[in-house]
Amino acid sequence: MALPTTARVVRLTAEPVGLPAPDDFTVTDEPLPAPGPGEVLVRNRAFLVFPGLRTLIGGGGAGLPLPRIAPGDALYGPALGEVLAAPEDGPLRPGDLVTHLHGWRDHALAEAARFTPVDPDFPVPLALISTASAGYGGLTRSAGVRPGDVVLVTGAAGAVGTVAGQIARLLGAARVIGTTRSPAKAERLTAELGYDAVLVPGERPFAEQLAEAAPDGLDAVLDLVGGEQLTAAVDAARRGARFALVGALDGQLAPGRRGGDAPAVIDSFRVVTLGLTLRGFTQPDHPDLDAEWRERLAGWLRAGRLTVPWTPVAGIDRAPEALTRLLTGDVFGTTVVEL
Known part of the structure; x- marks a missing residue:
């Protein structure tokens, strides 16, 4: 040929x-x-x-x-x-x-x-x-999701978030909360992909929604957005909570920006007194991740446990x-x- x-x-x-x-x-x-x-x-x-x-x-x-x-x-x-x-x-x-x-x-x-x-x-x-592998890496390497955790995934309707909620559940999370800009997407995330609750930040104050969805606080956060959603997540965290900072959609989706920032006001006193951990995640820092992800993804797909x-x-x-x-x-x- x-x-x-x-x-x-x-x-x-x-x-x-x-x-x-x-x-x-x-x-x-x-x-x-x-x-x-x-x-x-x-x-x-x-x-x-x-x-x-x-x-x-x-x-x-x-x-x-x-x-x-x-x-x-x-x-x-x-x-x-x-x-x-x-x-x-x-x-x-x-x-x-x-x-x-x-x-x-x-x-x-x-x-x-x-x-x-x-x-x-x-x-x-x-x-x-x-890019769902970034969600797996953030949840396992940076946030260290544990059985029984209450987990928040911001930007849950994209490539990472639609899979990350399922991964959090497979890792043992007791409750998984997401965010998205669209009420229709929020319905799909809860109906099809196992999210317990999905918040739409523009509908009413996000901090208020988060307090209702996680009244006892958050244990782990996979943040794909930054900005005000990260601010509110820190305020809702409980002692020892772990944050995986994976994305910057707040800046990448803003017409007036250049896609390279997602500023957030973080209460550093809360970070100190509650022993919170905020870690950025990039895949090149974890050369062992790809082979592990491929193996686990194949197993979950074959078993029908992940889509x-x-x-x-x-x-x-x-x-x-x-x-x-x-x-x-x-x-x-x-x-x-x-x-």
């Missing part, structure tokens, strides 16, 4: 004013070289749309673990693909499924080390490109629109572009 000689690639063409819009991107056909020594060619099946792109595109924040994206640059991110060509002396063969970070294109060419093989028996390969909700988008030409929909809250769960 002849290998493809062109690839469709999504590039940033203009620095967005406010939230990125479809007109800020182009989808172009570009030459695709033949694989060189040690290189693997992959046909992508799907790639992830994730809010962190707002930060990479917007130029906010400092010390980011991933390269920024400037006008003219191609977008990138987690993807699932099928190997078309690979070195004969390497571990990959045509037909193998792999995950990698060369998304936002229909074909990827890179060194073999850039691709991670997917076990042929893995039950839902697409689940491996979801990964999706918002699928058909075709690479709709990818820029999918990012806009994600940032304006018009999606639920993990958003993927299917090719």
Whole structure:
């Protein structure tokens, strides 16, 4: 079979004013070289749309673990693909499924080390490109969820939160509370994904809602939002509570910001007197996490104990629109572009 000689690639063409819009991107056909020594060619099946792109595109924040994206640059991110060509002396063969970070294109060419093989028996390969692994890492590494805990997950309707509530329950949490901007999403989270209560901060004072949902306080928090929700969570924490700070949606979804901050007023006296722990979580700090997550995710999926909700988008030409929909809250769960 002849290998493809062109690839469709999504590039940033203009620095967005406010939230990125479809007109800020182009989808172009570009030459695709033949694989060189040690290189693997992959046909992508799907790639992830994730809010962190707002930060990479917007130029906010400092010390980011991933390269920024400037006008003219191609977008990138987690993807699932099928190997078309690979070195004969390497571990990959045509037909193998792999995950990698060369998304936002229909074909990827890179060194073999850039691709991670997917076990042929893995039950839902697409689940491996979801950012739900960050929720697992935050709950197990930073927050250390224990049996009987009351757990809060802010930003519960996204890729991380829709799975994190289920993970918290699997880890033994006695009560799991979430937050979301949408009453309709709140209903889905309680009806479909096992949340005991889901709060909508804009409806009435968030601190008041939180006090009603967790009258005895919080033991563990997976914070994906920052801002006022983190402030209220600290105020609702009980002695020894552990916070995993994983996301910054308060800043990434704000049109007037650049996606690189989520300021919160923290009562430091309360942190000291109650012995609270606030720890930031990033996956590169935990190189052992990926293998552990893949094993546990496979087991939970096979047993029917966990589900990964999706918002699928058909075709690479709709990818820029999918990012806009994600940032304006018009999606639920993990958003993927299917090719």
